[in-house]
Amino acid sequence: MAVLAGGVLGMDAVSWPQIMVSRPLVSATIGGWLLGNPAAGMLVGAVLEIYALRHPPFGAAKYPDTGPAGLVAGASYAASGGAAMGALLLSIAVGWGLAWIGTVTVHVRRRLNERIMSPAGVLAADPGLLEQRHRMAIWLDALRGAILVAAFLVPSVLAVTLVVGTGPSSLGRYAIASLVLGLAASAGAAGRASAFGVRGWPLILVGAGLGLLLVWGGLT
Amino acid sequence: MRLLRSDHLAAWSRTFAIQGSWNYSTMVGAGIAYSVLPLLRRIHAGDPVRLRESVERSMRPFNGHPYLCAMAVAALGRLEQDEVDPQTIEKFRTALRGPLGTVGDRAVWGQWRPICVLVGTLSFLLGASAGWSAVAFLVLYNAGHVAVRVWAYVKGWQAGLEVGRLLKGAWLERWAERLWPVNILLTGGVALVLADVVVSQSTVPLASVALLGMGAIGALLAFRFPRQGGRAAAFLLVIAPLLWLLGGLTG
Numbered sequence: 001m002a003v004l005a006g007g008v009l010g011m012d013a014v015s016w017p018q019i020m021v022s023r024p025l026v027s028a029t030i031g032g033w034l035l036g037n038p039a040a041g042m043l044v045g046a047v048l049e050i051y052a053l054r055h056p057p058f059g060a061a062k063y064p065d066t067g068p069a070g071l072v073a074g075a076s077y078a079a080s081g082g083a084a085m086g087a088l089l090l091s092i093a094v095g096w097g098l099a100w101i102g103t104v105t106v107h108v109r110r111r112l113n114e115r116i117m118s119p120a121g122v123l124a125a126d127p128g129l130l131e132q133r134h135r136m137a138i139w140l141d142a143l144r145g146a147i148l149v150a151a152f153l154v155p156s157v158l159a160v161t162l163v164v165g166t167g168p169s170s171l172g173r174y175a176i177a178s179l180v181l182g183l184a185a186s187a188g189a190a191g192r193a194s195a196f197g198v199r200g201w202p203l204i205l206v207g208a209g210l211g212l213l214l215v216w217g218g219l220t
Numbered sequence: 221m222r223l224l225r226s227d228h229l230a231a232w233s234r235t236f237a238i239q240g241s242w243n244y245s246t247m248v249g250a251g252i253a254y255s256v257l258p259l260l261r262r263i264h265a266g267d268p269v270r271l272r273e274s275v276e277r278s279m280r281p282f283n284g285h286p287y288l289c290a291m292a293v294a295a296l297g298r299l300e301q302d303e304v305d306p307q308t309i310e311k312f313r314t315a316l317r318g319p320l321g322t323v324g325d326r327a328v329w330g331q332w333r334p335i336c337v338l339v340g341t342l343s344f345l346l347g348a349s350a351g352w353s354a355v356a357f358l359v360l361y362n363a364g365h366v367a368v369r370v371w372a373y374v375k376g377w378q379a380g381l382e383v384g385r386l387l388k389g390a391w392l393e394r395w396a397e398r399l400w401p402v403n404i405l406l407t408g409g410v411a412l413v414l415a416d417v418v419v420s421q422s423t424v425p426l427a428s429v430a431l432l433g434m435g436a437i438g439a440l441l442a443f444r445f446p447r448q449g450g451r452a453a454a455f456l457l458v459i460a461p462l463l464w465l466l467g468g469l470t471g
Contacts (some may be wrong), residue, residue: 188442209407
């Protein structure tokens, strides 16, 4: 089931149909749901989203492939029980690392597509073949996503589950502070990615202030 | 031959797979040919030579935002039907590449998608269920997504060669310019609420005011220097579980 979902999530980001189930907010929730705890999956997905937002796919920019990675990360945290801080930190890091491994596989697939979609003259002479090759390229993308999940899901779940036993220590506060500061830096960089120049910088603080009001107001 | 509504529907629905064979040589070129094929088959029915020529033209290198490529597909179909000469079609394709990419990237990837993601995340952080928040994000995002694809296809077919003029000052561009402040506000707000939720999961005491101050400075520095800020964020993400594990091992 998870491998099939990995296939769908793998092809959604670029190949078909781009409805954004491949965003970590959704893919990690699916991963959590498969392991019985969608809320745990979504928490991991939310952190990965803040990181992914600073990588919009403008032009030839490289961006993390968060579909299969989100599923693996969300499932890993859900499998750990969805309550241990160490497991949360490791799930997020695993998800982010796997997202960049996914990017490498996307690059390989694009190279492969060059071969699949050539020679142009032959494909133009036989439009049926053109359609067949194009669909084959899409299926290969699904296969890519499925392989990523098949290869990394079990090792990731095992690794994260092993961490559950490690309780807070003297370094625990620094670990959490590290994640929080990482989130802040990522939000700053993500805000800049959507801003038209540097003039929007005060808005990030105003937004954080509004967030603070929500927290103090007990709405979270 | 006159095109049927079903031909347009087939071409439009194929644009969802327009990047299926994206590659570094022709980029979305083969996807354009795949999408426009239902139109070409009808237009050149009974004339395999002209069909082959027009498919070959359609396969040439092209790039643009995948949703707005629907505009290129429809416009190219229109030009083929109007028997516009191949040189003009090639010039048209070249002229269209830049605007289709820029407008779509700024409006959809730059604004619409982040805003929808942040709204979905915020609804979860404010207490909605994970399933509901994910569905809310998908419904909101795809309402805009499908609307853009329909608009792009219809306008591409209606405008034909005039599509470039249509894109200048289009509502998408105006929206992007209006939405970015909302986007940044949401980014700051959601990041802070999310950080609070993460911290509250732990029993480890944290000096909140100091952390808040450092976070604010970090966010501002990353806004000013996004590349370095992004690298620092990735480093902090990786170092966090390592610190946790190291602390656990050393007691």
